[in-house]
Amino acid sequence: MLLSLILLGALLAVTGFAARTFRRHEEDLAKEWLRRGEADLAAGHAEAALDALRTALVYSKENVGYELRLAQALVAAGRDEEARAHLRTLWETEPGSAAVNLELARLAARRGDVAEAMRYYQGSIYGVWESDGIVRHRQTRLELIHFLSAHGLKPQALSETLTFAASLPPDPALDVQAGDLFLNEGIYDRALGEYRMAFRLDPRNAPALAGAGRASFEAGNFSEAQRYLERAMRVAPLDASTTGLLDLSRSVLSLDPYVPGLSAEVRSQRALRDFELAQERLASCTPAAGNPASAGLADLARRAATLKPKAKERNLRRDMDLFESVAGLAFDVETEAEAACGAGSPEDRALALVARYRQRGAR
Amino acid sequence: MSEDLAAEAPVPAPGSPLSRAKTWLARLFSGSLLPEDQFFFFLSVVIGLFGGLSVVCFQLTISSTRLWLLGSSLRPPALQVLLAPTLAGLVVAYLVRRFFLRVRGSGVNQTKAAVYIFDGYIPFNTVIGKFLTCALAIGAGHSLGPEDPSLQIGAGIASALGRRMQLSREKLRLIAPVGAAAGLAAAFNAPISAVLFVIEEVIGSWSVGVLGSVVVSAVASVTVERWFLGDAPLFRVPVYHLRHPVELLAYVVLGIFGGYFSVFFLKLVLTLRPRLKSLPDWTQYFQPAAAGFLIGAIALRFPQVMGAGYDYMDQAMHDQFAWHLLFLLAALKLVATSLSFVSGTPGGLFAPTLFMGAMLGGAVGGLEHIVFPFLSGSVGPYALVGMGTLFAGILRAPMTSIFMVIELTGDYSVIVPVMISNAIAYLISRRHQSVPFFDELSRQDGMNLPSMEERREERPLRTEDAMRRYRAPVLSARDTVRAARERIQDTGEPYLLVRGPFGWGGLPTAALDSGGAKLDEDALIESLCTHRGLPTLHPDEGLETALRLLEDRPLLPVVRRTDHGILQGVLGLQEILQAYRRDEEAER
Numbered sequence: 001m002l003l004s005l006i007l008l009g010a011l012l013a014v015t016g017f018a019a020r021t022f023r024r025h026e027e028d029l030a031k032e033w034l035r036r037g038e039a040d041l042a043a044g045h046a047e048a049a050l051d052a053l054r055t056a057l058v059y060s061k062e063n064v065g066y067e068l069r070l071a072q073a074l075v076a077a078g079r080d081e082e083a084r085a086h087l088r089t090l091w092e093t094e095p096g097s098a099a100v101n102l103e104l105a106r107l108a109a110r111r112g113d114v115a116e117a118m119r120y121y122q123g124s125i126y127g128v129w130e131s132d133g134i135v136r137h138r139q140t141r142l143e144l145i146h147f148l149s150a151h152g153l154k155p156q157a158l159s160e161t162l163t164f165a166a167s168l169p170p171d172p173a174l175d176v177q178a179g180d181l182f183l184n185e186g187i188y189d190r191a192l193g194e195y196r197m198a199f200r201l202d203p204r205n206a207p208a209l210a211g212a213g214r215a216s217f218e219a220g221n222f223s224e225a226q227r228y229l230e231r232a233m234r235v236a237p238l239d240a241s242t243t244g245l246l247d248l249s250r251s252v253l254s255l256d257p258y259v260p261g262l263s264a265e266v267r268s269q270r271a272l273r274d275f276e277l278a279q280e281r282l283a284s285c286t287p288a289a290g291n292p293a294s295a296g297l298a299d300l301a302r303r304a305a306t307l308k309p310k311a312k313e314r315n316l317r318r319d320m321d322l323f324e325s326v327a328g329l330a331f332d333v334e335t336e337a338e339a340a341c342g343a344g345s346p347e348d349r350a351l352a353l354v355a356r357y358r359q360r361g362a363r
Numbered sequence: 364m365s366e367d368l369a370a371e372a373p374v375p376a377p378g379s380p381l382s383r384a385k386t387w388l389a390r391l392f393s394g395s396l397l398p399e400d401q402f403f404f405f406l407s408v409v410i411g412l413f414g415g416l417s418v419v420c421f422q423l424t425i426s427s428t429r430l431w432l433l434g435s436s437l438r439p440p441a442l443q444v445l446l447a448p449t450l451a452g453l454v455v456a457y458l459v460r461r462f463f464l465r466v467r468g469s470g471v472n473q474t475k476a477a478v479y480i481f482d483g484y485i486p487f488n489t490v491i492g493k494f495l496t497c498a499l500a501i502g503a504g505h506s507l508g509p510e511d512p513s514l515q516i517g518a519g520i521a522s523a524l525g526r527r528m529q530l531s532r533e534k535l536r537l538i539a540p541v542g543a544a545a546g547l548a549a550a551f552n553a554p555i556s557a558v559l560f561v562i563e564e565v566i567g568s569w570s571v572g573v574l575g576s577v578v579v580s581a582v583a584s585v586t587v588e589r590w591f592l593g594d595a596p597l598f599r600v601p602v603y604h605l606r607h608p609v610e611l612l613a614y615v616v617l618g619i620f621g622g623y624f625s626v627f628f629l630k631l632v633l634t635l636r637p638r639l640k641s642l643p644d645w646t647q648y649f650q651p652a653a654a655g656f657l658i659g660a661i662a663l664r665f666p667q668v669m670g671a672g673y674d675y676m677d678q679a680m681h682d683q684f685a686w687h688l689l690f691l692l693a694a695l696k697l698v699a700t701s702l703s704f705v706s707g708t709p710g711g712l713f714a715p716t717l718f719m720g721a722m723l724g725g726a727v728g729g730l731e732h733i734v735f736p737f738l739s740g741s742v743g744p745y746a747l748v749g750m751g752t753l754f755a756g757i758l759r760a761p762m763t764s765i766f767m768v769i770e771l772t773g774d775y776s777v778i779v780p781v782m783i784s785n786a787i788a789y790l791i792s793r794r795h796q797s798v799p800f801f802d803e804l805s806r807q808d809g810m811n812l813p814s815m816e817e818r819r820e821e822r823p824l825r826t827e828d829a830m831r832r833y834r835a836p837v838l839s840a841r842d843t844v845r846a847a848r849e850r851i852q853d854t855g856e857p858y859l860l861v862r863g864p865f866g867w868g869g870l871p872t873a874a875l876d877s878g879g880a881k882l883d884e885d886a887l888i889e890s891l892c893t894h895r896g897l898p899t900l901h902p903d904e905g906l907e908t909a910l911r912l913l914e915d916r917p918l919l920p921v922v923r924r925t926d927h928g929i930l931q932g933v934l935g936l937q938e939i940l941q942a943y944r945r946d947e948e949a950e951r
Binding site: 004005014015016018019022025029032033054057058059061062081085092093 | 420423430438591592682743
């Protein structure tokens with residue numbers, strides 16, 4: 001018996017050594033095959049990548065990371081059902097894995113299964129990442145917000161955006177991101193708040209300044225928009241659409257007869273200019289017969305013809321009612337024409353904007 | 364000088380604590396300290412540890428051999444795929460023919476033969492031979508598995524330890540199943556299935572004497588195996604939810620497919636094996652190589668058929684093959700496994716059976732999904748159930764087949780489909796192949812080992828099958844001879860039963876006959892009783908018990924379990940013999 005126990009001890013030692021050595025060798029093989037799989041995946045060789053990743057898994061069976069990589073490769077190869085089956089099995093063993101939930105959410109999103117996608121996105125947001133948890137959770141929430149917005153689920157998207165913004169660290173880039181989201185949702189004051197936070201931390205943050213300009217513009221605060229956009233332009237060149245916005249803001253500010261602090265003379269000049277623009281617009285916009293807008297435009301044309309003889313700078317300065325009628329007619333013409341004929345010249349668009357915000361203000 | 368040194372060396376005085384400890388240790392290690400039953404139990408733990416360690420080494424050797432011969436890729440280069448199993452076949456055949464004649468086949472029958480024919484004797488060189496040849500064959504890609512060889516390795520180690528410990532003949536006979544359970548448990552990482560299989564296939568009964576040892580050894584073995592190789596189940600289970608009871612019909616279909624597939628495999632192997640064995644002796648050196656070459660040829664296109672194939676079973680369970688590919692793989696594995704096994708290459712059938720089952724199950728599941736799209740989403744559960752189905756159909760161990768699926772996967776959810784499918788496959792297999800696979804193999808090898816399946820189905824004759832009606836009234840011990848004689852008139856009963864303060868007693872009817880001598884007519888019957896305190900029988904007791912109790916008594920009363928005073932019949936030797944005769948005639 002003693003000899004047997006000594007033999008047992010020796011066998012234990014030999015087996016332990018052999019098992020450790022073999023496991024190390026397997027780990028090396030797994031890493032090597034993973035590397036090959038990644039390389040194949042990067043080179044666009046999906047099938048070879050799948051083979052390599054499957055081989056890696058043979059040598060590292062319980063490695064969730066490898067499993068996940070294989071699932072991602074299956075997705076990349078367009079084998080969604082296989083990937084889904086694979087991920088579902090993984091999910092059964094790791095229901096709290098944020099990465100697994102995220103992959104399942106993406107597959108559901110690709111399939112157009114909104115309910116399942118939302119469930120897995122939430123699972124990912126409240127799940128566990130192996131590293132960089134906070135950053136990845138934020139990225140996942142951002143992805144969810146984009147998904148919700150794309151599917152027209154505005155209230156859910158707004159709710160997620162509010163949570164997203166509430167948990168941000170002091171980081172101008174993240175504030176800009178939050179501002180963009182609010183802007184997208186049409187919550188301009190919150191967007192402006194986020195942009196302001198960003199350029200308070202970094203006064204030369206061009207995207208934040210441009211964003212603030214855009215938010216102010218959308219909110220109808222054109223002078224502020226102009227100010228922010230000009231500041232942004234001084235920091236870095238603006239892209240075409242932002243430059244267009246700046247031009248539009250300038251036009252609005254130069255055409256708006258109601259800007260506070262204008263002298264009676266300038267106000268009258270602007271009203272006259274707007275009236276001229278409106279007449280040109282009436283001349284250029286002739287909707288097809290039968291278009292319901294055509295009758296309205298015809299009526300406006302008649303009113304314009306009636307007002308035209310009286311529309312003189314001097315009269316407008318003296319007669320406030322006439323001033324209101326001329327400016328009001330210009331606004332009505334631009335609004336109707338935009339609805340009937342689409343956007344006109346930059347000045348027409350600016351005037352239409354003034355009309356929209358003045359009408360909103362009047363209401 | 365040396366004598367002086369020896370004289371100076373400290374010698375423990377007789378009766379000193381040191382001396383007593385030495386004696387105690389010597390007795391402990393020689394096994395004489397404990398009664399044999401307790402020592403056997405203790406030895407089972409040691410056997411389990413040895414079994415577990417050996418199987419870990421065996422698994423590592425197989426994996427290393429595979430890496431060495433075929434490389435680490437799942438799709439090895441063509442030349443290696445063709446050459447490795449062919450050359451390994453040559454080497455294995457040479458080793459088997461020259462050095463290890465007893466290592467042919469799976470190992471289950473050899474272990475049974477050790478228990479029933481050789482008093483538990485398995486030569487140790489069989490253990491070495493099995494280890495080397497199986498590791499080489501399986502590692503090189505022969506379509507065989509490591510489980511049944513592990514069973515034989517465990518049994519061989521146990522046998523060697525038992526001999527070394529000079530166990531009695533009875534214990535030596537029991538020690539091989541203990542080792543077998545250890546080997547199988549470690550190979551499968553499934554102690555319950557190992558215990559069940561050894562009981563179902565090797566021992567054949569739930570013998571209390573060995574059950575504890577089998578369990579302990581399996582647990583010790585699995586503990587060692589998990590320590591070194593990890594405790595993850597062999598397969599990751601697909602999610603399974605029964606959507607509607609109608610879905611169970613799909614598993615009925617799987618059971619039917621599995622049953623006929625099993626029958627086909629059994630017939631193929633059992634037909635080809637004796638034919639190949641009957642070929643000239645020199646061909647035996649080349650049969651494993653030829654089989655290896657053909658398997659290599661298949662593997663050029665379908666490398667999945669090589670070796671045990673557990674990784675591919677896992678993939679099948681996760682929808683990673685189309686149904687027609689799964690079906691093709693099941694068919695090709697059938698061919699490859701048949702080739703390997705009938706060529707005499709040592710290796711097991713458990714893993715290939717599971718492989719074929721997984722592939723067939725997946726294929727049937729996939730096909731059913733096309734025909735009936737309302738069935739549940741994944742084919743994974745079908746692959747899982749298919750494994751158990753073929754295990755039941757081919758290896759004919761129904762209980763093991765059910766528990767094995769649960770244990771290999773660590774999941775209970777699929778139990779109902781497994782039971783349905785396994786039962787159907789088992790019944791179909793029995794219908795078309797009356798003699799179980801392992802029994803038929805042993806018959807082909809000229810051994811008539813007891814069939815565990817037949818033994819399981821033997822219905823023991825009971826007292827109720829043999830007892831007859833008692834024709835006379837039961838006498839009271841206080842009855843007089845006269846009264847008794849009146850009561851028993853014309854009953855024709857040769858032996859009279861008496862109830863008295865002693866319980867049941869009896870006397871021959873002839874004792875009431877005066878026979879010319881003067882009998883006191885007013886004497887009490889009690890005084891004439893030749894038997895007092897007769898043992899009683901119950902209708903459900905076996906005839907073996909009845910025979911033991913009967914001894915030289917002509918009759919025994921059969922009474923109710925709830926009231927020993929109520930007679931239900933009587934049983935004598937004549938009735939027992941008649942019952943056995945009737946049973947024999949009915950069987951014929």
